[in-house]
Amino acid sequence: MFATAGQPLLHTIDWAVVLLYGLGVVGLGLYVSRKRLRPEDFFLASRNSTWPIIGLALLASNISSTTLIGLAGAAYGVGISVYNYEWMAGVVLAFFCVFLLPFILKSQVYTMPEYLERRYDWRARMYFASLTLFLNIAVDAAGTLYGGALLFRLIFPHTPLWEVVAVLAGTAGVYTVSGGLRAVIYTESVQALVLLSGAAVIAVSAFAKAGGWEHVMHVVAPERLSLIRPIGDPNVPWPGLILGVPILGFYFWCTNQFMVQRVMSAKNANHGRWGALFAGLLKLPVLFLMVLPGTCAILLFPHLPKPDLVYPSLIFTLLPRGLLGLVIAGFLAAIMSAVASTFNSASTLVTMDFVTRLAPDLSGSALVLTGRIATLCFMALAIVWAPQIDHFQSLWQYLQATLAYAVPPVVALFLVGMFWPGANGTGAIATLAIGTSCGVVLFLSNVVFHWTDIHFLYVAPILLAISCAVLVGVSMASAGGEPVSKLVWTPAFFRTESRELRREPLWRNYRAQAVALLTLTGVIVYIFR
Numbered sequence: 001m002f003a004t005a006g007q008p009l010l011h012t013i014d015w016a017v018v019l020l021y022g023l024g025v026v027g028l029g030l031y032v033s034r035k036r037l038r039p040e041d042f043f044l045a046s047r048n049s050t051w052p053i054i055g056l057a058l059l060a061s062n063i064s065s066t067t068l069i070g071l072a073g074a075a076y077g078v079g080i081s082v083y084n085y086e087w088m089a090g091v092v093l094a095f096f097c098v099f100l101l102p103f104i105l106k107s108q109v110y111t112m113p114e115y116l117e118r119r120y121d122w123r124a125r126m127y128f129a130s131l132t133l134f135l136n137i138a139v140d141a142a143g144t145l146y147g148g149a150l151l152f153r154l155i156f157p158h159t160p161l162w163e164v165v166a167v168l169a170g171t172a173g174v175y176t177v178s179g180g181l182r183a184v185i186y187t188e189s190v191q192a193l194v195l196l197s198g199a200a201v202i203a204v205s206a207f208a209k210a211g212g213w214e215h216v217m218h219v220v221a222p223e224r225l226s227l228i229r230p231i232g233d234p235n236v237p238w239p240g241l242i243l244g245v246p247i248l249g250f251y252f253w254c255t256n257q258f259m260v261q262r263v264m265s266a267k268n269a270n271h272g273r274w275g276a277l278f279a280g281l282l283k284l285p286v287l288f289l290m291v292l293p294g295t296c297a298i299l300l301f302p303h304l305p306k307p308d309l310v311y312p313s314l315i316f317t318l319l320p321r322g323l324l325g326l327v328i329a330g331f332l333a334a335i336m337s338a339v340a341s342t343f344n345s346a347s348t349l350v351t352m353d354f355v356t357r358l359a360p361d362l363s364g365s366a367l368v369l370t371g372r373i374a375t376l377c378f379m380a381l382a383i384v385w386a387p388q389i390d391h392f393q394s395l396w397q398y399l400q401a402t403l404a405y406a407v408p409p410v411v412a413l414f415l416v417g418m419f420w421p422g423a424n425g426t427g428a429i430a431t432l433a434i435g436t437s438c439g440v441v442l443f444l445s446n447v448v449f450h451w452t453d454i455h456f457l458y459v460a461p462i463l464l465a466i467s468c469a470v471l472v473g474v475s476m477a478s479a480g481g482e483p484v485s486k487l488v489w490t491p492a493f494f495r496t497e498s499r500e501l502r503r504e505p506l507w508r509n510y511r512a513q514a515v516a517l518l519t520l521t522g523v524i525v526y527i528f529r
Contacts, residue, residue, distance in 0.1 A: 017325030021194065022332060049185060049265040054275025056192035057185045057262045059282045061341040062089075062252075063195055068290060068331065072314070073307030074235075075294030079224035080528065081236040083291045084245055087227075090280030090521045092249040094514040097273040099418055099489045100254055102497075105269050107487065110352040112257050119417045119487045121425030122357075127432045128410055129353040132257050133346055139402050140258055141342040141382040145169055148335035168335050169379050185262060187340070192282075198330020199289040202311075205318040206296035220295055228529045240457025244404070247460040251407040255414055258345040273510040280517050284524060339382075347374035404456035405443045405463070409435025412467035420472075421488045427475030435467035 049057075074082035109115045113132065117125035149164040210216050217225065231237050236245070253259055253276075266272030297310045300317070304310060315327050351371045356362065362370070409432050417423045442459055445451045454462070506512050 011321040011324070013322050014325030014328065017322065018328050018332065021329035047265055048267045049262070049271065049275070050267060051271045051274035051278055053185060053189050054262050054266055054271065055278030055282060056189040057341075058259060058275065058279035060189070060192040060195060061259060061262065061338055062279075062283075063192075063286070063290075063338075068199070069308050069311045071286070071290045072294030072297065072311040073309075075224075075291045076297045076304070076310040077307040078235045079226065079229075080287065080291050080295060081227055081229050081233070083287045083528075084227055084236050084241050085249070086283050086286045086291070087521050087525060088241075088245050088249045089253060089283045090277075090517050092246060092253045093276045093280040094518055095250075096254045097276050097510055097514060100414070101263060101272055101276065102269050103487045103489070104260065104264065105266060105272055109264070111349055112255050112260055113349065113353045115487075116413060116428075120413065120423070120428040123425065124413060124428040124432065125353060127429075128413075129349050131406065131410065133349050135256075135403070135406065136258055136342045136346045136349075137378055137381050141169075141339055141346075141378070144335055144338040144342070145382055148331070166383050169339060169383050185265060194326075195330045196282075196285075196289065198327040201319065201323055201327055202314055203289045203293050205323075206293040206300070206314055209318055210296040210299045216292075216296055216299065220298055224295065224298070225528065227525055234455070236457065237455065240455055243461040244455075244457030244459075247408060247411055247464055248403050250415070251403060251411050255407075255410060257349055258342055261341075261345055261348065270508070270510065274513070277510060277513050277517055281520075284520060287524065287528070342382075343375045343378055346378045347371040350374040404460040405439040405447075406436075408439065408460055408463035409467040412464055412471055416468055416471050417487070418489055422475055422479065423471055424475045424478060426478040427471045427473075430474040431467045431471040434470045435463055438466055439463055 071082055071086075104112075104115055107115055107118055109118065111129070113125040113129035116128050145165045145168055148168045152159075152164045152168070207213055207216060211219075223229075228238055228241070229236050231239060263272045263276055266275060293314055294307075294310050297304075297314060301310065301313050304313060315324065315331070319327055348371065351367055351374060355370050356367070412431055412435065413423075413428050417428075439459075442452075442454065442463070446454055446456075446459065501509050501511065
């Protein structure tokens with residue numbers, strides 16, 4: 001099927017750029033891995049990361065090949081409403097900085113499931129760790145590898161999909177196994193810059209070839225250029241934007257080990273907050289760099305057989321020699337950074353949430369070795385599963401729909417537990433059991449047997465409402481013992497923090513930064529409403 005897009009070949013200069021980039025990134029990863037690593041170094045980069053590194057690493061982890069291909073393909077197929085998932089990141093991250101991030105850093109945990117155990121009990125930790133492992137491999141890593149394979153299959157059209165996936169996974173796995181998060185987070189910072197540069201080249205070339213900004217805005221149907229869609233829209237109806245997208249965003253940015261691990265590595269709460277808000281700011285240009293080029297493709301390639309081919313077609317059709325190599329390097333950056341992130345996240349979960357529980361006396365070097373072995377195992381699992389995504393209608397559909405049925409019960413534990421000290425372990429396990437069962441029933445009814453037709457952005461708030469009701473009801477019925485207050489946000493905490501922030505200049509005040517980010521986000525949404 002990929003041969004339909006032709007068999008473009010890279011020139012020698014393009015191969016040189018790609019090869020030099022790949023060797024440079026792997027070399028950088030191995031260089032920062034040269035020291036003997038303690039568990040805190042391997043899993044949390046010594047808890048010494050600064051805000052620019054955190055922000056760039058969050059962007060690089062998020063903007064994977066699945067995002068590049070999925071955003072452009074969705075814009076081509078249904079319009080720019082897919083950008084709603086991107087600008088919502090800034091809103092969610094601002095919420096995260098105010099209400100959850102300081103408690104995560106104060107708790108000094110290695111993983112988000114460990115944090116959930118501090119708030120509830122060990123059963124919640126085991127469930128969330130298992131769910132996160134599944135989503136890291138089946139959704140994050142496998143989706144990224146599949147998206148990367150789509151592009152590289154255009155270069156090597158006769159190579160089996162699994163072989164392309166294996167090469168991509170192995171390239172990222174080399175320095176992840178060696179250096180853990182320390183290697184991953186430094187290479188991600190470089191890759192984010194290369195990624196943004198490559199995307200900018202594609203965007204400028206796409207608009208130039210399509211006739212310029214004014215022409216594209218005039219010719220493309222208005223509904224394809226609108227973020228706020230009517231209630232009957234099959235893709236992002238406005239009630240789903242308000243109720244569903246924030247739930248998926250909260251899971252991804254605020255609870256997913258894959259992303260929050262970068263914030264956990266911050267040297268202090270300020271750097272964690274500044275880094276998270278910086279990532280939210282970096283998400284705003286995605287509309288112009290990665291979404292609207294897919295809109296240009298409506299004019300450039302009106303008869304593509306599959307939306308997922310849009311971004312690869314833009315790359316190989318528009319770019320001259322040399323620049324093509326740079327953009328391929330940017331695409332490779334997106335793959336390597338996201339895959340390395342998921343592998344490191346998964347190995348951290350296995351080591352710190354399962355192995356340390358079974359063998360609490362393991363030495364630091366043994367824990368690092370365990371993390372490396374887990375990375376290799378998850379690399380193999382992702383290679384096996386990634387080719388199966390080819391059976392779904394589109395990569396973006398696979399990613400978003402999977403999360404909508406799986407994550408609302410966990411989101412309920414974090415949201416309710418963040419503000420209500422009465423939520424307890426008995427309520428948590430009941431929420432996970434009932435919420436997950438309802439998710440499975442809705443998935444079977446909606447996706448497998450087609451008995452119902454509920455949009456996945458409505459599925460998420462339905463499951464969240466059920467989960468919250470169960471958590472509150474069962475917790476109240478089983479109330480006993482001291483309520484948890486150390487990890488619960490209170491107005492008193494807010495007032496204390498306000499007094500501390502008065503001593504900071506305005507430009508260092510994360511609340512002022514959050515307001516500025518939300519204002520800029522609102523302006524963009526208003527313009528493209």
